Amino acid sequence: MEISSKENTRFFSNNTILPVDRSSFKSESSASKEKQSCCGGIKIFLGALSFVYFAKALSGSYLKSTITQIERRFDIPSSLVGVIDGSFEIGNLLIIILVSYFGAKLHRPRIIGAGCLIMSAGTFLIAMPQFFMGRYRYERFPSTINSTVSISPCLQDKSQTPLSALEKSQAKINAGCEKEAGSSMWIYVLLGNLLRGIGETPIQPLGITYIDDYAIEENAALYIGCVQTVAIIGPIFGFLLGSLCAKLYVDIGFVDLDSVTITHKDVQWVGAWWLGYLIAGVISVLAGIPFWFLPKHLPKPESRKDSSTSSEQSKFITEDNKDQHKSYQQQVKIAEMAKGKSLEFLSYFLPSLKNLFGNPVYILYLCASIIQFNSLIGMVTYKPKYIEQQYGQTSSKTNFVIGLINIPAVAFGIFSGGLIMKKFRINVLGAAKLSLGSSFFGYLLLLSLFAMGCENSNVAGLTVSYHGTKRTTDYEQALFSECNSGCACSKNDWDPICGENGVTYISACLAGCQASNGSGKNTVFFNCSCVGTLESPSQSSSAVVGPCQKGNECPKMFLYFLVISVITSYTLSVGGTPGYVLLLRCIKPHLKSFALGIYTLAIRVLAGIPAPVYFGVAIDTTCLKWGSKRCGGRGACRLYDSSALRYVYLGLTLVLGMVSIFFSVAVLWVLRKRSSPQDKTLSANRERGTCGTKSRKENFVNSDCLIQTTYWPEKETRL
Numbered sequence: 246m247e248i249s250s251k252e253n254t255r256f257f258s259n260n261t262i263l264p265v266d267r268s269s270f271k272s273e274s275s276a277s278k279e280k281q282s283c284c285g286g287i288k289i290f291l292g293a294l295s296f297v298y299f300a301k302a303l304s305g306s307y308l309k310s311t312i313t314q315i316e317r318r319f320d321i322p323s324s325l326v327g328v329i330d331g332s333f334e335i336g337n338l339l340i341i342i343l344v345s346y347f348g349a350k351l352h353r354p355r356i357i358g359a360g361c362l363i364m365s366a367g368t369f370l371i372a373m374p375q376f377f378m379g380r381y382r383y384e385r386f387p388s389t390i391n392s393t394v395s396i397s398p399c400l401q402d403k404s405q406t407p408l409s410a411l412e413k414s415q416a417k418i419n420a421g422c423e424k425e426a427g428s429s430m431w432i433y434v435l436l437g438n439l440l441r442g443i444g445e446t447p448i449q450p451l452g453i454t455y456i457d458d459y460a461i462e463e464n465a466a467l468y469i470g471c472v473q474t475v476a477i478i479g480p481i482f483g484f485l486l487g488s489l490c491a492k493l494y495v496d497i498g499f500v501d502l503d504s505v506t507i508t509h510k511d512v513q514w515v516g517a518w519w520l521g522y523l524i525a526g527v528i529s530v531l532a533g534i535p536f537w538f539l540p541k542h543l544p545k546p547e548s549r550k551d552s553s554t555s556s557e558q559s560k561f562i563t564e565d566n567k568d569q570h571k572s573y574q575q576q577v578k579i580a581e582m583a584k585g586k587s588l589e590f591l592s593y594f595l596p597s598l599k600n601l602f603g604n605p606v607y608i609l610y611l612c613a614s615i616i617q618f619n620s621l622i623g624m625v626t627y628k629p630k631y632i633e634q635q636y637g638q639t640s641s642k643t644n645f646v647i648g649l650i651n652i653p654a655v656a657f658g659i660f661s662g663g664l665i666m667k668k669f670r671i672n673v674l675g676a677a678k679l680s681l682g683s684s685f686f687g688y689l690l691l692l693s694l695f696a697m698g699c700e701n702s703n704v705a706g707l708t709v710s711y712h713g714t715k716r717t718t719d720y721e722q723a724l725f726s727e728c729n730s731g732c733a734c735s736k737n738d739w740d741p742i743c744g745e746n747g748v749t750y751i752s753a754c755l756a757g758c759q760a761s762n763g764s765g766k767n768t769v770f771f772n773c774s775c776v777g778t779l780e781s782p783s784q785s786s787s788a789v790v791g792p793c794q795k796g797n798e799c800p801k802m803f804l805y806f807l808v809i810s811v812i813t814s815y816t817l818s819v820g821g822t823p824g825y826v827l828l829l830r831c832i833k834p835h836l837k838s839f840a841l842g843i844y845t846l847a848i849r850v851l852a853g854i855p856a857p858v859y860f861g862v863a864i865d866t867t868c869l870k871w872g873s874k875r876c877g878g879r880g881a882c883r884l885y886d887s888s889a890l891r892y893v894y895l896g897l898t899l900v901l902g903m904v905s906i907f908f909s910v911a912v913l914w915v916l917r918k919r920s921s922p923q924d925k926t927l928s929a930n931r932e933r934g935t936c937g938t939k940s941r942k943e944n945f946v947n948s949d950c951l952i953q954t955t956y957w958p959e960k961e962t963r964l
Contacts, residue, residue: 253812274516283715286543287459290354291468293535294452295475297361300532302479303486304368304525305333306652308438310644312488313630314518318381318495319431320872320880323630327861330626332435334853336367336442341846344447344596353451354539358732360444361533368526373521374430381495383513398770399732399759399840400754421759437522442849444529450841457829457837459543465829471665477656484648486524491516491641504768510639511791512741512883597839605915606831606841611847612825613908617684618852620901621817623860624894630864631894634885636699636803637795646807654811658818666823673830674916681909683820688902690813691895697806698891699799702749702792704741706755707869707884711775728775729757737873739883745775745786751870756788764788768812827912863893 308330316326348356403649456468468936494505495515507514599606626683632643664681665671671679701708705725724736734754742750742758750756757774769788832840865882872880 263735275399286540287456289473289535290330290455290459290539290543293354293539294357294448294456295472295661296535297448297452297532298472299359299477299479299482300361300525300529301364301448302365302476303528304522305440306480306483306648307487307521307525308333308371309480309626310484310491310629310640310647311518312522312543312626313515313633313640314491314495314516315431315434316881318515318518318875319433322881323627323861323864324858325431325594325861327626328429329435329438330857331854332439333442333445334849336831337438337446337849337853338442338846340443341446341450341842341849344613344842346842347501348447348838349453352541353447353455353871354536354541357451358533358536360447360913361529361536362444364444365526365529365533367437367442368522369445370437370440372519372522372526373437374433375495378430380500381515383507383515398756398758399729399734399774404469415440419489446881449845450838453825453829454838454841464667466666466822466826467663469825470660470666473821473825474656474663477652477659481648481652481656483521483525484644484652486521488641488644488648490518490521491644493517493520495519506764506767509641513739514640516640546810578942597836598843601832601836601840601843605831605920606912607828609908609912609915610824610828611844613905613912615847615851616901616908617905618848619856620905621850623856623901624898626857627860627864627894630847631807631890632803634890635887636799636806637702650807650811651814654815655818658815659821661815662819662822665819666826671823673827674913674920676827676830677909677913677916679823680820680827681906682762683816683818683823684902684909687813687817687820688810689904690694690816691899691902693809694806694813694893694895697802697809699795699802699887700886702795702884704792704869704884705748705750705775707751708770708886709748724755726775729755732757733819739870741790741792741874742788744769744773744788746776747793748776749792750775750788756790782896860894860897862889863897867893869883879900 492509629643703709711726731756738752740752753770758770759772761770770788867886868882870884872883874880
């Protein structure tokens with residue numbers, strides 16, 4: 246018996262020693278290779294995903310830069326432009342749940358590659374109306390067109406002018422309406438943007454979770470920050486491309502540019518908005534190619550092989566009781582035995598949704614993000630229009646300034662947030678504090694922009710009367726005065742001229758001009774009876790084509806606005822990466838893709854779709870002069886009330902931002918409430934020696950006690 250027992254002991258001891266030797270030998274021989282393949286694979290995916298983020302951000306920002314161009318080209322109001330902009334989010338809404346839920350179980354890189362192809366098809370569709378609708382026609386009095394005939398702008402005798410310069414007869418209007426059918430082709434822009442949204446859907450939820458699954462935990466925040474930083478470079482090129490295309494005439498290549506009588510500084514100018522979409526479509530096609538050659542899975546790093554839950558996640562995830570764990574296992578078994586996806590949907594989707602909505606941190610952060618994105622999306626969408634109308638800048642200069650000055654500040658802010666998270670090893674609680682602080686100080690700086698606006702331009706009949714006083718009556722009645730009572734003028738025309746008294750007049754006819762000299766851009770009007778009424782009514786004066794510039798203080802205010810805007814953009818962007826980390830760490834690992842999908846869905850539905858629409862409706866209320874379509878009906882706004890526009894645009898942005906801050910405070914309060922009991926338990930366990938003699942920092946990162954309180958599907962198998 247003693248011999249047999251010794252042999253058994255020797256036998257079992259040999260069996261127990263051999264696996265350890267093999268595993269150690271295997272780890273020593275393949276550790277470096279596995280580490281290199283893991284790092285190399287994730288970095289290749291990181292580069293490909295960054296380029297896709299660049300492509301989608303470029304096309305999206307280019308759409309923002311062409312808002313005013315599309316509005317003028319199709320003669321539509323800002324509210325309808327907001328619907329076009331929101332159609333991108335509608336496209337996301339159509340398939341975001343399916344992609345987020347089932348996409349994680351399929352080949353994620355190839356799904357992203359297919360999305361890039363769909364996104365490029367939508368971008369090409371946006372540019373198509375330019376090739377099927379007629380040439381762009383702007384309002385110009387016949388004397389400003391290249392002609393040797395001198396025509397009096399003040400139409401005292403209708404027989405002296407051709408019919409095209411008078412009020413169109415009904416027969417002429419009906420004949421012209423047959424050619425104006427192309428004005429409804431803005432629907433193709435809407436459909437193309439919707440298709441862009443469908444193609445962009447899998448990029449964020451599948452790409453970010455792919456990085457978070459296969460990257461080293463301490464590098465995940467930095468990688469996400471790098472992706473978002475590269476994504477910000479896309480808008481830089483997008484707005485710069487918009488600036489370049491805004492200087493090119495819309496019908497370049499189709500008409501003789503020498504015959505164009507307006508410049509890019511004119512309020513009726515429309516740039517080659519369609520050209521940038523063709524370029525963006527080609528870039529989207531190139532961005533999707535690498536994903537067709539990437540693997541479905543990458544080798545996980547050593548730090549993540551022993552558990553599917555990070556130590557930091559285990560601290561904030563609300564654990565279920567044992568009965569819920571058993572029911573979860575039963576649901577998983579049922580899903581595995583199900584033959585179709587419908588049974589899997591019923592057995593897993595609804596409990597997963599209930600699990601997410603039962604997480605107070607996730608719900609509060611979702612509410613804060615929805616309201617904040619309402620503020621940011623509305624502000625970014627109409628920022629070019631705000632700069633053009635408030636400070637009198639051209640579309641080209643506006644896009645150039647936003648792309649070269651404002652967007653880099655956002656990129657630097659996002660990267661700084663990721664760098665701060667990595668350098669100081671900030672946990673979830675610290676990420677919530679950093680996100681809250683950036684939002685608070687950012688909106689506080691935004692408050693100062695109320696004092697950096699320009700006064701309304703002096704426009705006779707709209708902002709001032711023909712006698713120099715502020716307008717108090719309805720503008721349609723105020724457009725006519727004694728000085729132009731003898732002229733047969735139309736209130737619907739918009740062909741502004743600048744009088745030598747510094748006042749803008751809606752048309753040469755309403756200015757009472759009796760003669761003109763020159764042609765095209767160099768036309769000068771003489772004997773304008775209304776121009777001289779502000780200072781010396783008895784003396785008539787001259788006027789030139791185009792509106793007058795804003796006041797002398799406006800350029801200085803514009804510089805102040807740029808400085809504060811850059812600082813504000815940087816401050817708000819610092820909290821971007823901490824917010825993403827907070828979102829990923831407050832949920833269970835197997836729900837990350839699903840949670841990001843629901844998060845993206847909520848942002849699209851409750852922020853991306855409505856924000857541009859109601860911001861556009863609010864901005865339309867500040868319009869002073871509406872354009873008229875050739876076939877009747879209201880067209881695009883020609884002139885806004887600068888003061889009202891400033892209070893509506895900035896006020897709506899600030900109110901929404903302040904509401905989001907209250908929800909962020911609630912998130913921080915819940916996290917502190919949850920972290921306190923865990924900290925006390927951890928310190929008590931350390932005193933008892935149950936967790937060894939490691940430091941508090943090591944216990945927070947790799948504590949066995951924290952892992953033991955966490956449920957994960959492989960726990961029973963490993964035990």
